[in-house]
Amino acid sequence: MTIPIRNTVFDKIKEAGSLTDIELYKILTKEGFGMPEDKFNKILLDLEILGLIKVSWITKDERRIEVFIVKEEVDEVDEQNKEMIEKDYEASFPGFEK
Structure with a gap:
């Protein structure tokens, strides 16, 4: 089974982190x-x-290619709510002690 070229291109970009389209084309x-x-x-x-x-x-003939990194923000209130819901759920079982 062959790997699609799109996956190969993405892997090369991910390895480099950031490169130009000319550099990527030369590597490929x-x-x-x-x-x-x-x-x-x-x-x-x-x-x-x-x-x-x-x-x-970057210039008229050159592009910068970077891996897009998504940073997830942790909402402290949501985390506290999840912990309370889990504790309430666990406490709803008879004979449960923590």
Whole structure:
């Protein structure tokens, strides 16, 4: 079973963390994943739409590609509510002692 080229491209971006589209294209070509420029751009667009990468223009002809990192904020009130609900649920069983 072959791995889709989109997964390979994403893995290369994830390994590097941040690189330009020219560097990425050279890496892929060097490893035998040569492709037309329009297909390369389509793969980048697909990954950006999926929310996996962020593409921004550096110059007129060069783009910066980065892995998109989602930072989840922890709401302390929600955490306290979850703990209370769990404690109340556990305490609702007869013979339960903690």
